[in-house]
Amino acid sequence: MSDAVISAEKLCVSVGSKQILNNVTFDVRAGEVLALLGGNGAGKSTTIKTLLGLMTPTSGSVSIAGISVQTQPDIVRQKVAYLPESVMLYGHLNALENIRYFLSLAGKPQTDADISASLGRVALQQQAWQTPLSSYSKGMRQKTAIALALLRETPVLFLDEPTSGLDPVAIDEFNRLVKQLASQGVTILMVTHDVYGACHVANRIGLLRNGEIVGMFDAPENGNIDSEAVHRAFTEGAQV
Numbered sequence: 001m002s003d004a005v006i007s008a009e010k011l012c013v014s015v016g017s018k019q020i021l022n023n024v025t026f027d028v029r030a031g032e033v034l035a036l037l038g039g040n041g042a043g044k045s046t047t048i049k050t051l052l053g054l055m056t057p058t059s060g061s062v063s064i065a066g067i068s069v070q071t072q073p074d075i076v077r078q079k080v081a082y083l084p085e086s087v088m089l090y091g092h093l094n095a096l097e098n099i100r101y102f103l104s105l106a107g108k109p110q111t112d113a114d115i116s117a118s119l120g121r122v123a124l125q126q127q128a129w130q131t132p133l134s135s136y137s138k139g140m141r142q143k144t145a146i147a148l149a150l151l152r153e154t155p156v157l158f159l160d161e162p163t164s165g166l167d168p169v170a171i172d173e174f175n176r177l178v179k180q181l182a183s184q185g186v187t188i189l190m191v192t193h194d195v196y197g198a199c200h201v202a203n204r205i206g207l208l209r210n211g212e213i214v215g216m217f218d219a220p221e222n223g224n225i226d227s228e229a230v231h232r233a234f235t236e237g238a239q240v
């Protein structure tokens, strides 16, 4: 029995006659960050949707914390906080109201003090907390969504293109937060086409191309994955 928290085993997904994922196998252990890196249409979002039980594999299996996603999707979803690429929050509500509302929907209400602490942790400027989200920048909305995801206190975090649209300072803050969460034992799967971002935070990178994992890169102990090697593999393959 492996100690994988997230596990995909020979995963194949088709829609109609189109095969989107082909034999995708990976696992992520507790406190590890795995980045699935791939270009447009590589199958990144499909992988996340399948892990959330929103798409059904044609063969193979996926599990979270040893629980089958196919047979117990509702239990699995309670263990996962998902940060989609486009954050879905209400523009007419402020950050505190949005978070309060979505936590109550998730059945996990928290005190205003805890919500404020989480907004502070993601460094959303305090003067914005009482302002409707319609006036926020993309980065501010992203921070609000991250604060919400953290408050759900799930053992697993899925991140879809988490830094797209963020400025370099916000990206650095975000990367620090991801590393900190992983060091606290949160298991993180991110999908991205950002080679350098992935190399910055991931313990391992799986290179996804045309629905297949065509390469795996491991970070050396106390270091980052070699971004030049990953960039080369990414771009060379893309030219074939």
Ligand SMILES: Nc1ncnc2c1ncn2[C@@H]1O[C@H](COP(=O)(O)OP(=O)(O)OP(=O)(O)O)[C@@H](O)[C@H]1O
Pocket (backbone or CB within 6 Å): 015, 018, 020, 038, 039, 040, 041, 042, 043, 044, 045, 046, 047, 193
């Ligand atoms: N419901 C669907 N029906 C038909 N084809 C689909 C469906 N969902 C995804 N695909 C196709 O599967 C492939 C992978 O899509 P997916 O959204 O997983 O890629 P991605 O790596 O997330 O891409 P991007 O970086 O552009 O968001 C694409 O060719 C896409 O057109």
